[in-house]
Amino acid sequence: MEEELCFLTIAEAARRFRAGLLSPVALTEAFLARIENENPKINAYLLVTGDQALEAARGAEEELSVGRDRGPMHGIPVALKDNIETAGIRTTAHSRVLLDHVPKADAAVVEKLKRAGAVPLGKLACLEFAHGAPSPDQAFPPARNPWDRDHGFTGGSSTGSGAAVAAGLAMAALGTDTGGSIRNPAALCGIAGLMPTYGRVSRRGVIPYSFSLDACGPLAWTVEDCALVLVAIAGYDPADPGSADLPVPDFTAGLKDGVSGLRIGLLRHFFEEDMVADSDMAAAIDASLEVLAGLGAIVSDARARPLADYHDVKTLIGEAEFFAAHEADWLARSDDFGASLRLRTAEGAMIPAADYLQAQRARRHLAAEMDQLFDDFDVLITATVLEPAPPLARDESGPRARKPNLTQPFNVAGVPALSVCTGFSAAGLPLAMQIAARAFNEAAALRVGHTYEAVTPHRDRRPQL
Amino acid sequence: MTEQSQDAIRKELACLFAEAQLTVSDAEMDRMVGLVAENRAAGERVRRLLGRYDEPAFGFPSRRRS
Numbered sequence: 001m002e003e004e005l006c007f008l009t010i011a012e013a014a015r016r017f018r019a020g021l022l023s024p025v026a027l028t029e030a031f032l033a034r035i036e037n038e039n040p041k042i043n044a045y046l047l048v049t050g051d052q053a054l055e056a057a058r059g060a061e062e063e064l065s066v067g068r069d070r071g072p073m074h075g076i077p078v079a080l081k082d083n084i085e086t087a088g089i090r091t092t093a094h095s096r097v098l099l100d101h102v103p104k105a106d107a108a109v110v111e112k113l114k115r116a117g118a119v120p121l122g123k124l125a126c127l128e129f130a131h132g133a134p135s136p137d138q139a140f141p142p143a144r145n146p147w148d149r150d151h152g153f154t155g156g157s158s159t160g161s162g163a164a165v166a167a168g169l170a171m172a173a174l175g176t177d178t179g180g181s182i183r184n185p186a187a188l189c190g191i192a193g194l195m196p197t198y199g200r201v202s203r204r205g206v207i208p209y210s211f212s213l214d215a216c217g218p219l220a221w222t223v224e225d226c227a228l229v230l231v232a233i234a235g236y237d238p239a240d241p242g243s244a245d246l247p248v249p250d251f252t253a254g255l256k257d258g259v260s261g262l263r264i265g266l267l268r269h270f271f272e273e274d275m276v277a278d279s280d281m282a283a284a285i286d287a288s289l290e291v292l293a294g295l296g297a298i299v300s301d302a303r304a305r306p307l308a309d310y311h312d313v314k315t316l317i318g319e320a321e322f323f324a325a326h327e328a329d330w331l332a333r334s335d336d337f338g339a340s341l342r343l344r345t346a347e348g349a350m351i352p353a354a355d356y357l358q359a360q361r362a363r364r365h366l367a368a369e370m371d372q373l374f375d376d377f378d379v380l381i382t383a384t385v386l387e388p389a390p391p392l393a394r395d396e397s398g399p400r401a402r403k404p405n406l407t408q409p410f411n412v413a414g415v416p417a418l419s420v421c422t423g424f425s426a427a428g429l430p431l432a433m434q435i436a437a438r439a440f441n442e443a444a445a446l447r448v449g450h451t452y453e454a455v456t457p458h459r460d461r462r463p464q465l
Numbered sequence: 466m467t468e469q470s471q472d473a474i475r476k477e478l479a480c481l482f483a484e485a486q487l488t489v490s491d492a493e494m495d496r497m498v499g500l501v502a503e504n505r506a507a508g509e510r511v512r513r514l515l516g517r518y519d520e521p522a523f524g525f526p527s528r529r530r531s
Contacts, residue, residue, distance in 0.1 A: 315504065316511065319504065334486065335486075342487065343489065343496075344500070346481050347497070347504060350481070350501045358511045361515055402500070402503065
C-alpha cells in the first residue's frame with residue numbers, strides 16, 4: 001500500500017484528492033513511513049521535517065475539504081535540495097561550513113511551493129555547495145543511486161533530489177543547476193528533470209554557486225509532474241537581479257498537443273565527435289528519435305559550437321563566481337570545506353579579471369548563436385550524459401570532471417533543457433536524452449518530453465531498493 | 466606555458482593557501498598549478514573565439530540592419 005501511494009504521480013494524486021479517494025495526510029504519512037524505512041539505504045535526506053510536513057498536510061486536507069483548492073500541488077509531498085533556504089530549518093548545502101545555518105526566511109521557491117499548498121518533507125543531500133564531490137570527510141554521507149545503491153553515483157549536484165524521487169521518497173524535488181546539476185542526477189536516476197530558462201525561477205534564498213549561471217528547477221518521475229511544479233515556482237521576483245519580468249504560462253496546457261510537424265534538431269556531434277557516448281546511450285537516442293519521427297516530428301541534424309567552447313566559458317565564469325560567493329568562508333575556515341573543494345576553491349581566485357570578462361563576452365556570442373539555431377528548430381535534442389551511472393568511488397574532482405559535458409551548453413546559453421529517461425542499459429541502469437528549447441519556451445521541451453513518455457514504457461519501471 | 470609562468474602561479478597559490486591557513490603537499494600543489502594552467506589556457510582560447518567573430522563589445526541589436 002505504502003509503495004503504491006509513494007509511486008503515484010503528482011497528477012494522479014491530485015486527481016485522487018479531488019475524487020475523495022486519497023487524503024494529503026494519508027499520502028504524507030505514507031511518504032514519512034517510506035522515508036524512515038528506505039532512506040538509510042540511499043541517504044537521500046539530510047533532514048526529515050515530519051512534524052511540519054504533517055501539519056502542512058492537515059492544513060491542505062482541511063482546505064480541500066471546504067473547497068479552498070490551491071491547484072494541483074495542494075497537499076503534494078515534495079523535498080528540497082539543501083542549498084535552498086528554509087525558515088527555521090537548518091540549511092547546510094551539504095557542508096560543514098553551514099552546519100549551524102538556520103535561515104530566518106524561506107527561499108522564494110519555498111514560499112511559492114507553500115503558497116501552492118505543497119507539503120515539504122525535508123532537506124536533501126547534494127554535492128557540497130552544489131560544486132564539490134563526495135568525500136569521506138564531509139558532514140553527511142553521499143546519496144546513493146537507487147538503481148545501484150552499492151556502487152552507482154547519483155549524478156550531481158542535486159544528488160538527493162534524483163535519488164529521493166527515483167526511490168519514491170518524494171513526489172518531486174527541487175534542485176539547482178549551474179552546469180548540469182538537475183539534469184545529470186535526473187539522467188542517472190532515471191527520472192525527469194528540468195533546468196528552466198535563466199531568470200524564469202527566482203534564486204532568492206538559494207545558496208549560490210555562480211550568480212550568472214545558477215538556475216533552480218524541478219525533478220520528478222514524469223515530465224508532466226515537472227510542468228506542474230514549474231507552474232508553482234516560476235515567476236518574477238525583484239529580489240533576484242537575474243529574474244525575468246515575464247508572464248508565466250500554464251506549462252501543462254500544451255503537453256498533449258503531440259509532436260506532429262515539430263522541427264527537432266539532433267546535436268549528434270556533441271556525443272559522437274566532441275565527446276563519445278557509450279553505445280547504449282547513443283543507441284537509446286537514435287531509438288527515441290525514431291519514436292518521435294514516427295509521431296510526425298521532423299528530425300534532422302543540427303550543429304552548434306563544439307562542447308569545448310561552452311566548457312571554457314562555463315569554467316571561467318563558474319569558478320570565478322564560486323570564489324566570489326564563498327571567499328570569506330574559505331579564507332576564514334577552509335578546513336571545514338570537504339576534500340574536493342578545500343583546494344579547488346582557490347582556482348577561482350586565480351582567474352584574471354580579463355579572462356572572466358572575455359568569457360562573459362564570449363558567452364553572449366554563444367547564446368546568440370544558440371538562439372539562431374532555434375529559428376530552424378523548435379527543440380534541440382542530445383544526450384544528457386555520456387554513460388549510465390559511473391561508480392560512486394570515482395574521484396569526481398579528478399581529471400574526468402574537467403572534461404566538457406553535455407549539459408553546460410544550455411547553461412551558457414541560458415535556455416531551458418529537460419532530461420528524460422530513454423530506457424535502460426544492459427546492466428539495468430537508466431539512459432537519458434536532453435531536450436532544449438529557446439529561452440522562455442519551456443513548454444516546447446515539456447511537450448516533446450511528455451509525448452515521448454506517453455508512448456514509451458520507461459515510466460513503468462522503478463528501482464528495487 | 467613556460468616554467469617561469471608555472472613558478473609564478475605556484476608562488477601566487479602558495480600566498481593564497483597561506484592566507485587561508487592551508488597546508489598543501491607537493492603533489493596537491495602540482496595538481497593545483499595544473500588546474501590553474503588549464504584555466505589560463507581556457508582564457509586564451511576564449512579570446513580566440515572572440516577574435517574569430519570580431520564582434521564589438523557593445524552594440525544595439527535593435528539598430529542592426531538586416
